[in-house]
Amino acid sequence: MTGVASVELRGVSRAFDGEPVLSGVDLSAFQGEILALMGPNGAGKSTLLSIVAGQLAPDGGAVAVPTRGARDRRAFVGWCPQGSSVFGDLTAREQVELAVRAYGERRAAARTRAESILSDLGLAADAGKRASALSGGMLRRLNVALSMASAPSVLCLDEPTAGLDAEQRPLLHACLARERARGTTIVMASHDLDEIAGMADRVCVLSGGKLVRVDTPEALMRGLGGAACLEIDLAEDDPARRAEIEGFVLQAAEARARCWRGSTLVCDVDEVLAPVARAAEALRSHGVVPLAVRARKASLADVFFALTGRTIDP
Amino acid sequence: MRTTLLFAEKALRQQGRDVVGTLLTLLTTPLFTILYGLLAPEGAAGPPAGPVRAFDVYVPGMLVFSVIMIVFSSSLGLAREIESGAMRRVRSWPVSAASVLAGGGLVHLALAAIGAALVLASARVLGFQPSVGLPAVLFLSVLGAVSSIGVGVGVAALTDTQGRAFLVASVVMFLLLLFSGVVFPRPVVRLVTIGGVVLGPFDLLPTTHLHAAFARLMSGGDLASVKLRILALALLSMVYFAAGVLVFRRRHGVGVGA
Numbered sequence: 249m250t251g252v253a254s255v256e257l258r259g260v261s262r263a264f265d266g267e268p269v270l271s272g273v274d275l276s277a278f279q280g281e282i283l284a285l286m287g288p289n290g291a292g293k294s295t296l297l298s299i300v301a302g303q304l305a306p307d308g309g310a311v312a313v314p315t316r317g318a319r320d321r322r323a324f325v326g327w328c329p330q331g332s333s334v335f336g337d338l339t340a341r342e343q344v345e346l347a348v349r350a351y352g353e354r355r356a357a358a359r360t361r362a363e364s365i366l367s368d369l370g371l372a373a374d375a376g377k378r379a380s381a382l383s384g385g386m387l388r389r390l391n392v393a394l395s396m397a398s399a400p401s402v403l404c405l406d407e408p409t410a411g412l413d414a415e416q417r418p419l420l421h422a423c424l425a426r427e428r429a430r431g432t433t434i435v436m437a438s439h440d441l442d443e444i445a446g447m448a449d450r451v452c453v454l455s456g457g458k459l460v461r462v463d464t465p466e467a468l469m470r471g472l473g474g475a476a477c478l479e480i481d482l483a484e485d486d487p488a489r490r491a492e493i494e495g496f497v498l499q500a501a502e503a504r505a506r507c508w509r510g511s512t513l514v515c516d517v518d519e520v521l522a523p524v525a526r527a528a529e530a531l532r533s534h535g536v537v538p539l540a541v542r543a544r545k546a547s548l549a550d551v552f553f554a555l556t557g558r559t560i561d562p
Numbered sequence: 563m564r565t566t567l568l569f570a571e572k573a574l575r576q577q578g579r580d581v582v583g584t585l586l587t588l589l590t591t592p593l594f595t596i597l598y599g600l601l602a603p604e605g606a607a608g609p610p611a612g613p614v615r616a617f618d619v620y621v622p623g624m625l626v627f628s629v630i631m632i633v634f635s636s637s638l639g640l641a642r643e644i645e646s647g648a649m650r651r652v653r654s655w656p657v658s659a660a661s662v663l664a665g666g667g668l669v670h671l672a673l674a675a676i677g678a679a680l681v682l683a684s685a686r687v688l689g690f691q692p693s694v695g696l697p698a699v700l701f702l703s704v705l706g707a708v709s710s711i712g713v714g715v716g717v718a719a720l721t722d723t724q725g726r727a728f729l730v731a732s733v734v735m736f737l738l739l740l741f742s743g744v745v746f747p748r749p750v751v752r753l754v755t756i757g758g759v760v761l762g763p764f765d766l767l768p769t770t771h772l773h774a775a776f777a778r779l780m781s782g783g784d785l786a787s788v789k790l791r792i793l794a795l796a797l798l799s800m801v802y803f804a805a806g807v808l809v810f811r812r813r814h815g816v817g818v819g820a
Contacts, residue, residue, distance in 0.1 A: 303654060320656045327654040333647035337576050349568055350655040378579075394651060 252279040253312075254402050254433035255300055260309035262295050269295045270457045272309070277402070277433050282424065283462075284448035285437040286548060288560045291454040293437035294330055294406050300435055301327035301404040313402055323351060326400035328391050330407050330437075336380035340371055340390050343379065347397035365393045368426070370419040384411045389420060396427070403427060405436040409443060421447060441548040441560075451548065455556040468551045473504045473516030477546050478523050480531070481539040485511035493536060500530035506554070517543060565657045569665025576639070577669050587635045587673050591628035592680040595621070599688035621685045621692075622776035623744040625699065626769050628677035629706040630738050634731050636670045636714025640810075641727035644718060649814050659811045667711045667803075674707030675700045694779040702775055702792070708799035709768035715806030719813045742769035743777075759790075768798040 255277040262270040270292045277283045285293040298304035299311055302321045315324050335343050341362055348358035366375045369389040374382060379390060388411050395403060408424075409417050424434055424447065438444050444451055445465045453460040453468075461468070469475075478501055482493070494505055494513060501523035503515035517523040520543045528541045552560040577584055602617040640663075643649045652662055682692060682699055692699070713734055721727040739745050741764045748770065751762040764770050775791040785792070 301654060322654055323656045329647070329650060331647050333651035335572075335576070335643065335648045336646050337579050338572070342575065346568070346572055347655065350565065350652075350657050
């Protein structure tokens with residue numbers, strides 16, 4: 249992807265108590281794109297977001313966010329940390345209004361903007377409730393609302409949909425889509441791989457504090473051995489028979505072996521339905537009784553495994 | 563200044579909603595003043611048994627105590643916001659720590675002034691005849707409260723949780739009560755003598771000077787007679803508040819983007 253870089257990280261490193269959490273990360277995020285950070289817990293996603301938001305100083309490397317000549321990066325970057333960060337005794341409206349006014353808006357304009365943000369996030373009806381009386385999902389959306397108070401050019405969102413139910417997620421997704429259309433650069437961390445696949449323009453794969461790859465979800469999926477994934481759970485893991493089973497299953501299902509996860513054989517296949525039947529038949533004819541034979545569309549979890557050799561919890 | 567007023571407005575709103583906390587801050591000292599007055603040996607409500615009643619001697623201490631109460635209200639309020647993550651949010655806004663803390667501090671200064679006025683009113687109900695007017699009492703109380711706010715900010719910044727802030731604020735309260743002459747006569751420990759004035763470690767406590775100034779004023783002195791105490795109080799209050807802000811900035815201050 250090319251365009252106007254809104255965020256540029258060059259060789260960014262950070263350690264906590266001598267333990268490296270980020271190592272030499274080079275990354276650019278462009279105007280009007282959603283860049284998703286993908287990785288397991290401890291991969292460095294939150295640290296990376298905190299550094300971009302200016303909440304944490306890197307130990308090494310440089311971060312550039314265009315600030316139109318202003319000294320304070322915070323006026324241009326909205327930040328939604330992972331945990332709740334609200335005033336429990338203020339209403340949703342009061343604290344969004346406070347946030348907008350903290351960026352220099354006058355009271356009347358701040359009120360209008362606060363109402364608009366809360367409405368976009370489906371919180372208009374609860375705007376008069378104190379934060380301490382809001383549900384977990386409402387609090388999460390209020391946290392996102394606060395990060396949008398300044399109409400920032402860069403939004404750093406750490407797990408923005410964590411704790412949201414199926415009804416609330418589309419609201420947030422629509423809101424983020426509007427922000428992207430407005431030209432806002434959104435850098436977000438998420439454990440929801442379907443959300444990443446559906447929303448992100450590009451995905452940054454992080455593992456052990458290192459940037460493994462950055463690409464579009466489609467390109468990452470194309471890098472896999474097939475469009476689908478065949479998994480065969482065997483009742484007993486007999487390492488002596490692995491090669492034999494792998495041989496006839498791959499041949500019958502026209503599959504490419506990917507790996508063994510314990511007693512589960514994982515293969516890349518091109519379609520979902522036919523390989524299951526063929527593999528099951530091959531197993532039966534060789535006297536092997538599996539616990540399950542299944543196929544599914546390949547996912548970003550498969551991409552992560554292919555790139556790092558590690559699993560990621562969906 | 564605009565940010566300070568913005569956060570003062572926020573703090574005022576929060577204080578108004580914390581009815582129990584506000585009442586405890588404002589009424590604890592006046593109620594104890596009345597209670598002590600009614601139970602005092604010669605009966606404060608009655609005529610004085612001698613030239614000075616025990617109750618009258620303790621009124622300056624009660625005024626100082628009402629100022630010390632601000633350590634609790636300021637530290638617990640700030641610790642609550644640190645604990646809830648709200649301060650983490652504020653540090654992502656383009657505002658300075660000093661203006662945010664000063665905004666909250668304005669409300670606590672108002673609480674200190676109201677608290678001192680209530681103590682004085684309670685004492686007067688029980689027959690106490692102050693030799694200075696309310697404005698002088700309010701002036702000194704507000705000046706002393708600046709240091710209490712500084713201590714409260716420092717305590718909250720170092721403890722991070724309301725529970726720990728309460729414990730540490732209690733320790734600080736005992737230190738201030740015991741060693742600044744509020745409850746017991748101040749221990750005499752000489753450190754240095756400057757221009758004939760003997761200074762000890764307890765002169766580093768703002769409440770020492772606040773209590774001495776109140777005691778002098780309540781026994782017939784005028785503001786000019788306590789100008790050195792006022793100067794010391796003003797200097798120490800500024801130092802304590804600045805120290806509180808520095809500790810806060812170090813632990814929870816502005817982001818690196820600033």
